Amino acid sequence: MDQRHPGVVLTFASRPAHWLVLFAPYTWLIIFCAVPIALVMKISLAEPILAQPPFTPLFDDSEFGCVRLSFDSYARLGQDEVYISALTNAFRVAGISTVLCLLIGFPMAYAITRVTPGFRICLLVLVAVPFWTAFLIRVYAWMGLLGNHGLINGLLQFMGVTEAPIVLLHTELAVYIGIAYVYLPFMIFPLYVNLSRIDPMIVDAARDLGANPIRVFGSVIFPLSLPGVAAGCILVFIPAVGEFVIPTMLGGADSLMIGQILWNEFFIARNWPMACAIASFLLALIALPVAAFQSITTMGARP
Amino acid sequence: MDIALSASGVKRIDPASTVAAPRLRVSELDKSFGGLATVRNVSLDVAKGKFFCLLGRSGCGKTTLLRLIARLECADRGRVEVDGIDITGWAPHARPVNLMFQSYALFPHMTVAQNIAFGLEQDRLKKAEVRQCVAEAMDMLAISTLGSRRPGAISGGEQQRVALARCLVKRPKLLLLDEPLGALDPGIREHTRQELRALHKRLGMTFVVVTHDREEALSLGSRIALMDQGAIVQTGPPATIFRQPRTRRAAEFFGAINHLEGQIISEIPDAIRMAANANAEKICVSKGQRLPTGSRCWIVLRPEDIKLCRDQPPSGNNRMEGRVHDISFAGTHFVYRIRLAGGQLFSVSEPIQESSSANRASPRFADNEQVKLHWPWTKGTLVSS
Numbered sequence: 001m002d003q004r005h006p007g008v009v010l011t012f013a014s015r016p017a018h019w020l021v022l023f024a025p026y027t028w029l030i031i032f033c034a035v036p037i038a039l040v041m042k043i044s045l046a047e048p049i050l051a052q053p054p055f056t057p058l059f060d061d062s063e064f065g066c067v068r069l070s071f072d073s074y075a076r077l078g079q080d081e082v083y084i085s086a087l088t089n090a091f092r093v094a095g096i097s098t099v100l101c102l103l104i105g106f107p108m109a110y111a112i113t114r115v116t117p118g119f120r121i122c123l124l125v126l127v128a129v130p131f132w133t134a135f136l137i138r139v140y141a142w143m144g145l146l147g148n149h150g151l152i153n154g155l156l157q158f159m160g161v162t163e164a165p166i167v168l169l170h171t172e173l174a175v176y177i178g179i180a181y182v183y184l185p186f187m188i189f190p191l192y193v194n195l196s197r198i199d200p201m202i203v204d205a206a207r208d209l210g211a212n213p214i215r216v217f218g219s220v221i222f223p224l225s226l227p228g229v230a231a232g233c234i235l236v237f238i239p240a241v242g243e244f245v246i247p248t249m250l251g252g253a254d255s256l257m258i259g260q261i262l263w264n265e266f267f268i269a270r271n272w273p274m275a276c277a278i279a280s281f282l283l284a285l286i287a288l289p290v291a292a293f294q295s296i297t298t299m300g301a302r303p
Numbered sequence: 304m305d306i307a308l309s310a311s312g313v314k315r316i317d318p319a320s321t322v323a324a325p326r327l328r329v330s331e332l333d334k335s336f337g338g339l340a341t342v343r344n345v346s347l348d349v350a351k352g353k354f355f356c357l358l359g360r361s362g363c364g365k366t367t368l369l370r371l372i373a374r375l376e377c378a379d380r381g382r383v384e385v386d387g388i389d390i391t392g393w394a395p396h397a398r399p400v401n402l403m404f405q406s407y408a409l410f411p412h413m414t415v416a417q418n419i420a421f422g423l424e425q426d427r428l429k430k431a432e433v434r435q436c437v438a439e440a441m442d443m444l445a446i447s448t449l450g451s452r453r454p455g456a457i458s459g460g461e462q463q464r465v466a467l468a469r470c471l472v473k474r475p476k477l478l479l480l481d482e483p484l485g486a487l488d489p490g491i492r493e494h495t496r497q498e499l500r501a502l503h504k505r506l507g508m509t510f511v512v513v514t515h516d517r518e519e520a521l522s523l524g525s526r527i528a529l530m531d532q533g534a535i536v537q538t539g540p541p542a543t544i545f546r547q548p549r550t551r552r553a554a555e556f557f558g559a560i561n562h563l564e565g566q567i568i569s570e571i572p573d574a575i576r577m578a579a580n581a582n583a584e585k586i587c588v589s590k591g592q593r594l595p596t597g598s599r600c601w602i603v604l605r606p607e608d609i610k611l612c613r614d615q616p617p618s619g620n621n622r623m624e625g626r627v628h629d630i631s632f633a634g635t636h637f638v639y640r641i642r643l644a645g646g647q648l649f650s651v652s653e654p655i656q657e658s659s660s661a662n663r664a665s666p667r668f669a670d671n672e673q674v675k676l677h678w679p680w681t682k683g684t685l686v687s688s
Contacts, residue, residue: 199406204375224412
């Protein structure tokens with residue numbers, strides 16, 4: 001700050017416009033983020049009943065000031081095998097899909113940074129083009145591709161690689177493919193932004209100092225791209241953990257993901273407190289990788 | 304051509320050559336970017352242990368030439384040899400050459416010590432050896448205390464030293480420096496220049512330095528190559544290149560910005576007589592290129608070589624007439640721009656006469672005043688193009 005005019009800061013802070021600027025995002029965050037989360041948490045502490053709405057009220061009208069909290073839903077979450085396996089399934093599938101996205105997305109993002117600026121824009125648009133088609137239709141398309149009589153099996157049999165169709169649809173592999181396909185742009189864009197900011201002179205310096213291409217990548221390009229890798233992984237991993245459509249359409253019935261269980265609790269079992277408990281628990285679990293991401297990015301930003 | 308004195312027993316590869324191979328030989332190097340020729344038919348030899356300066360305006364292709372030698376760019380045509388061995392096809396990491404970048408290009412995610420150690424680690428040296436070399440290099444450049452800092456947390460001058468140490472520690476056969484002083488504050492540039500000279504002397508390494516600063520090139524280089532529009536215009540020791548430019552552009556680069564076109568009439572003892580197109584009187588000049596009678600030529604002159612007067616100039620000097628076009632103050636001198644009879648403008652600088660009475664300095668001549676220009680035969684240089 002300008003030391004000769006300390007008053008400049010003071011007047012800015014005391015200006016009403018300053019608070020107006022802060023007011024808008026905070027209001028938005030409170031209404032659309034804090035309040036819904038509080039509601040979900042509130043419902044998770046109730047008990048399911050056959051009524052409208054299908055959960056017990058938190059504050060009893062008959063006795064003033066009496067709060068009835070039930071931790072049954074959370075207790076079930078820790079005891080019931082279904083939830084635990086669904087959670088581990090979700091984390092495994094999301095984790096593997098994220099790694100797949102990274103393995104496919106990194107070379108793509110890197111390649112995009114290495115072409116001429118005009119061609120670069122073309123490639124970036126191509127990465128974004130699938131967003132112009134509805135998500136559901138794209139997943140349906142994969143059903144057509146992966147099915148026993150689908151395009152892939154047809155091609156394999158036509159070429160004589162296999163005689164009978166390979167079961168691809170309704171397997172965990174199909175879920176990996178689906179998630180990796182849908183979320184790939186979320187990996188490519190942050191990686192592209194990060195990689196395009198790496199000074200090409202630094203890469204040249206590494207080459208000049210005797211590093212072969214593998215070492216240039218391992219000791220310079222990859223470490224410098226870590227903030228982008230972290231951003232991409234978080235953007236893929238978080239929605240993938242709670243993914244419901246892709247595992248339902250492409251996955252098998254044997255390995256349910258937590259998103260599917262949550263949907264079932266809400267719409268089939270009509271156990272809202274249980275569904276809300278799952279949602280709250282998942283939110284807490286996901287906050288951990290976000291915190292890790294924060295620490296990685298601040299580490300990268302430090303000189 | 305410089306000769307590599309084979310004190311170290313430089314291997315002779317080329318049987319046709321009668322001298323030992325130079326440390327660096329670049330032959331007929333061409334490079335164009337998108338149809339634009341950046342480096343054009345460049346050939347040069349750098350002898351072992353020289354401090355070789357590539358001098359030229361920005362955009363003249365000197366940095367590209369360095370990058371071609373380090374093979375960070377691929378040449379369209381030509382050869383690069385180090386100690387007589389053709390390394391044209393060698394990958395950058397395999398070359399016994401290191402480049403110090405103008406922007407330093409330090410690795411931001413590594414500490415200073417890790418930056419310096421990087422090159423040695425690539426050579427698969429033992430850990431203890433690396434540590435010792437790094438410590439020595441940091442000691443030599445007086446940056447020992449910075450070892451654990453990140454490049455972002457040290458000053459520009461310190462970064463420059465780290466970049467230099469990072470290259471030096473590899474003991475390359477040839478160290479290429481791209482504007483090594485370019486990014487420094489003027490205050491420490493002069494000091495660092497002296498240090499660079501001392502370092503070169505101490506290590507006996509071969510340096511190729513790119514610079515656009517003519518004073519830097521003159522004071523640092525044991526040899527200078529002047530580059531213009533991708534080609535090497537002239538190569539020689541600093542004194543020669545300064546005193547005997549071969550072209551008007553080369554002369555202009557070293558401050559001889561006035562030129563007079565004409566034709567050679569005759570050779571007289573110790574000088575050449577020429578008829579200047581813009582001047583009735585014949586002009587005599589005692590140095591420059593030897594040119595046949597009748598050929599087109601130019602005389603190049605520095606602003607400080609020309610004297611101004613109102614009355615009759617000393618006899619024997621070359622004489623011209625003109626009118627003061629404008630006057631500018633430049634601290635220690637006034638710069639007069641004189642319009643000659645033919646319409647051409649000449650710059651003449653005249654030291655300020657210290658008047659004892661006041662701090663005020665005023666020019667000797669007024670705007671639009673008719674003046675006579677004169678200079679002795681020994682000033683000015685004859686060039687052919």
